[in-house]
Amino acid sequence: MSGVWATIFQPGFFASDEVRTALIVGGLVAVVSGVVGVFTVLRGQSFAGHSLADVGATGGSGAYLLAVPPLWGFLALSVVGAGLMELIGIQRARSRDLATGIVLGAALGVSALLLYWDTTWHSSNGQAMTVLFGSIFALSESTIPLVVVFSAVSLVLVVLVYRPLLLAGLHPDLARAQRVNARLVGWVFLAALAIAVALSSIALGSILSTAILIGPAATAVRLTRRPGLAMLWAALIGVLAMWLGVLLSYDSYTWPPAHHGWPVSFLVVALIVTAYLAVDLTSGRRRSRHRPDRPPVAAAEPDEDAIHAEWVA
Amino acid sequence: MSGRTRDQDSGAAAAQRAVARDAQMNSAALLSLDRVSVGLGGREVLRGVSFAVRPGEFTGLIGANGAGKTTLLRVILGLQRVDGGRVSVADRRVGYVPQKVLLEPDVPLRACDVVALGLDGRRLGIGWPSARKKMFVDEMLAAVGADPFADARVGELSGGEQQRVLIAHALIGRPRLLLLDEPLANLDLSSSADVVALLARIAREQQIAVLLSAHEMNPLLPVTDRIVYLAHGRAASGTTGEVITTEVLSRLYGHHVDVLRVHGRILVVAGNGGPDAGRGPITIDHARDASGGAV
Numbered sequence: 001m002s003g004v005w006a007t008i009f010q011p012g013f014f015a016s017d018e019v020r021t022a023l024i025v026g027g028l029v030a031v032v033s034g035v036v037g038v039f040t041v042l043r044g045q046s047f048a049g050h051s052l053a054d055v056g057a058t059g060g061s062g063a064y065l066l067a068v069p070p071l072w073g074f075l076a077l078s079v080v081g082a083g084l085m086e087l088i089g090i091q092r093a094r095s096r097d098l099a100t101g102i103v104l105g106a107a108l109g110v111s112a113l114l115l116y117w118d119t120t121w122h123s124s125n126g127q128a129m130t131v132l133f134g135s136i137f138a139l140s141e142s143t144i145p146l147v148v149v150f151s152a153v154s155l156v157l158v159v160l161v162y163r164p165l166l167l168a169g170l171h172p173d174l175a176r177a178q179r180v181n182a183r184l185v186g187w188v189f190l191a192a193l194a195i196a197v198a199l200s201s202i203a204l205g206s207i208l209s210t211a212i213l214i215g216p217a218a219t220a221v222r223l224t225r226r227p228g229l230a231m232l233w234a235a236l237i238g239v240l241a242m243w244l245g246v247l248l249s250y251d252s253y254t255w256p257p258a259h260h261g262w263p264v265s266f267l268v269v270a271l272i273v274t275a276y277l278a279v280d281l282t283s284g285r286r287r288s289r290h291r292p293d294r295p296p297v298a299a300a301e302p303d304e305d306a307i308h309a310e311w312v313a
Numbered sequence: 314m315s316g317r318t319r320d321q322d323s324g325a326a327a328a329q330r331a332v333a334r335d336a337q338m339n340s341a342a343l344l345s346l347d348r349v350s351v352g353l354g355g356r357e358v359l360r361g362v363s364f365a366v367r368p369g370e371f372t373g374l375i376g377a378n379g380a381g382k383t384t385l386l387r388v389i390l391g392l393q394r395v396d397g398g399r400v401s402v403a404d405r406r407v408g409y410v411p412q413k414v415l416l417e418p419d420v421p422l423r424a425c426d427v428v429a430l431g432l433d434g435r436r437l438g439i440g441w442p443s444a445r446k447k448m449f450v451d452e453m454l455a456a457v458g459a460d461p462f463a464d465a466r467v468g469e470l471s472g473g474e475q476q477r478v479l480i481a482h483a484l485i486g487r488p489r490l491l492l493l494d495e496p497l498a499n500l501d502l503s504s505s506a507d508v509v510a511l512l513a514r515i516a517r518e519q520q521i522a523v524l525l526s527a528h529e530m531n532p533l534l535p536v537t538d539r540i541v542y543l544a545h546g547r548a549a550s551g552t553t554g555e556v557i558t559t560e561v562l563s564r565l566y567g568h569h570v571d572v573l574r575v576h577g578r579i580l581v582v583a584g585n586g587g588p589d590a591g592r593g594p595i596t597i598d599h600a601r602d603a604s605g606g607a608v
Contacts, residue, residue, distance in 0.1 A: 042420060160437050167434035170414060170427065174482070176392050177409035178435040221421045225466045228439070230421040 022136040030238030036196040037217030050210040052197045055081030055107040057206035060131040061114035074198035082194040134205030157192040215272035241271040349398035364550035373533040374526040376543030382526040408483030412494035418468040431482035453481040473504030
């Protein structure tokens, strides 16, 4: 029994400061991403979420050049990016995609430049890998308070505009008819989204941050009909995937092929995708089993008549 | 306003009588539009539209696609600025059902959640469930006959069921005026008749004025008190008998149209310059099911 325990939680797992930091930051990031992610899915803003992460990458790579903690870089640029998208016209669906695309393209160009300087000046590819794909074990303990504060800010913003967001998600004019400033509500949400994306970028990297934002949320909306419950499910799935990913990655130093370990980001994303596929397959089967129950109410009548006819005959 | 100063020396008494009569009419009307004009992107969408709606009245807002129906409803809601004229809404409690609310099957909202958002959707915070709120919501769901699917995902309901839920959403704020934008579009004949009957009952029982836009008037004919007919941004209003005539509609369209009545249904048929104009009639507003005319 203790042998199994030791295989799962290998020596040093609970004693390691790096693991402790990874579990705390990873857990917080997963909760924020889950809650914000459900609204992102509901409002159809997945593309905006992904773009904010890419824009944040510009900040992350700039932060290395200036020797500033990367979280500040990610935060600054994704919030500025959100503001720019809003200014260009994110409130109309068609111009929204366009605005997002323009900001995204510009930011990725700049981050290509910054990452090039990062790697040539420091003559290592480490920063580029960290910005794009994350390295949660390399986070310093001093980032924990920052992560706690910004997680709280993002969650408070979403909770504050929870009902107007749901209303505007149904149809913006429904919100406006109730004298809700749909644009202001959209802006508050975009700020919460920008913070969530910056937080997940330091954990999983800017490219994979979309996975923890959208994956658990998309799984959760299949599991429940209630928005609040969907957020709890999304947070739970995200935290489990994150923690399990950290654990597996720690264990993977004994794994093939190279005994150099498997990256956390890959494992977390693999777990999230597995959860989504599992729920999608089972709920898909459930739905196709339930669907035919409804229409045949009318179609059943002639059949009964036919049976009657047979009886009479 | 400017009229009163101009009339000081001439017929001051007559002007005062006119103002008094105006005020009386406005107090009776829940909603009145006076020569409202709206331009959107350089195009005049509404040109001098005037009509009034009184409490408990069922008004059909009829017009082809692009006639300005949605713009007119958005003007009444205060979502669209007018370039000229005046809109007065006597009671700010206005319920609204927008056009094409597309709900994906995956949206994690139950029918009762959508109705509850009509009650407190504008408030900040999460809004914890309360017995009082649940009672209001259940009452509304029952009033529109949506109680059997109160706990179902809205995205999985049929078009007619979704319309009922949205009507309950609009009604729960206790409006005096209910605006619906093309609620019958995409509904089959029987659910469209059900929704019309439901709205007529609500208008009568709760004295709520209903203003419903549609590109087809026939499903509404049994219940409408008045019709506002929109064409090319101009409007004619009155009872069906007053508005749907060859003279009024020809003036509105700016060319000759014929109004045909078949088994209690109305067909508006346009020809180029007259009934004998060569290329055959173009149907503007046709009955969907002319054969089964047993209404």
